[in-house]
Amino acid sequence: MVKTVQDKYQLQNGSKIPYIGLGIFQMSEEKYITQAVVEAINAGYRLFDTAAVYNNEREVGEAIRAGGVLREELFISSKIWNGDQGYDETLFAFERTLKNLNLNELDLYLIHWPLAGKYRDTWRAMERLYAEGAVKAIGVANFKEHHLEDLLAVANELPVLDQVETHPLLPQNELRTFLKKHGIAHAAWSPLAKGTLMQNPVIQDIAKKHGAQVDQVILQWHLLRDTIIIPKSIASSRIKENAKLSYFELDREDLYKISKLETGKYVGPDPDDLAYFLESMKREEEQLQNARDNR
Numbered sequence: 468m469v470k471t472v473q474d475k476y477q478l479q480n481g482s483k484i485p486y487i488g489l490g491i492f493q494m495s496e497e498k499y500i501t502q503a504v505v506e507a508i509n510a511g512y513r514l515f516d517t518a519a520v521y522n523n524e525r526e527v528g529e530a531i532r533a534g535g536v537l538r539e540e541l542f543i544s545s546k547i548w549n550g551d552q553g554y555d556e557t558l559f560a561f562e563r564t565l566k567n568l569n570l571n572e573l574d575l576y577l578i579h580w581p582l583a584g585k586y587r588d589t590w591r592a593m594e595r596l597y598a599e600g601a602v603k604a605i606g607v608a609n610f611k612e613h614h615l616e617d618l619l620a621v622a623n624e625l626p627v628l629d630q631v632e633t634h635p636l637l638p639q640n641e642l643r644t645f646l647k648k649h650g651i652a653h654a655a656w657s658p659l660a661k662g663t664l665m666q667n668p669v670i671q672d673i674a675k676k677h678g679a680q681v682d683q684v685i686l687q688w689h690l691l692r693d694t695i696i697i698p699k700s701i702a703s704s705r706i707k708e709n710a711k712l713s714y715f716e717l718d719r720e721d722l723y724k725i726s727k728l729e730t731g732k733y734v735g736p737d738p739d740d741l742a743y744f745l746e747s748m749k750r751e752e753e754q755l756q757n758a759r760d761n762r
Contacts (some may be wrong), residue, residue, distance in 0.1 A: 469687060474512040478627040484695060485512070485542055489504065490697040494537065515544070516544045518546035519579075546579070547564075576593060576604075605626060636730045679714075684717065
């Protein structure tokens with residue numbers, strides 16, 4: 468059965484997260500964030516995903532309040548940036564995130580990237596925040612199997628979720644097997660491969676067959692694999708389309724054809740590409756610090 472924005476995934480700690488959310492990456496202007504969030508709330512979305520490095524937590528908090536729904540109906544997720552990792556640093560960064568969002572607690576807090584030499588201490592701090600009730604669930608993003616194995620060796624709490632780049636070109640099948648074994652939910656960022664699949668003839672044919680849009684076919688593929696999806700859009704039409712996936716259903720032939728699209732290539736950074744990772748981290752950290760200084 469095809470899932471909708473009303474359906475929720477029960478995490479291993481008992482928290483429930485909507486299967487479909489709105490990603491707020493690269494949205495910075497308050498009017499666009501407010502417009503997108505309010506439009507999404509009106510379309511039924513209740514999951515909103517941001518991060519410290521997006522430099523829009525304050526605007527997201529304002530937009531959520533403008534949406535006119537009760538706080539307990541919403542599921543708000545954010546992530547700690549690399550420059551803030553470490554035990555004490557994480558505790559300070561979390562307080563800043565709560566202040567920016569103007570919230571008393573967070574539904575989900577993630578380690579944004581597996582920063583070598585830091586993420587173990589970061590996780591200890593997150594476990595403390597979870598034990599104190601400041602956050603309802605803790606997880607990770609962009610962790611591969613070897614990162615998770617290293618973290619699980621010392622963790623007192625399992626991450627409830629791993630948010631990683633996932634789409635038909637990069638289905639993350641081996642990682643999914645690992646996550647399922649440990650009861651860790653799989654969430655997809657860049658579920659549409661940054662638009663690179665919009666002209667794919669295989670998916671276009673499947674969309675035509677069902678009278679659907681290409682992005683709807685890809686998102687339904689995710690949901691049929693029990694993946695939480697966080698597509699990003701500020702367009703009203705796309706926000707509404709992404710919330711309406713239950714009027715058609717992919718069949719076995721469709722799924723087989725999509726499975727043949729795998730290339731194993733990332734459209735974003737590979738978490739193991741250290742040179743790229745360190746350079747992008749330095750650049751984004753400078754941008755984040757400049758934005759903070761200008762507030």
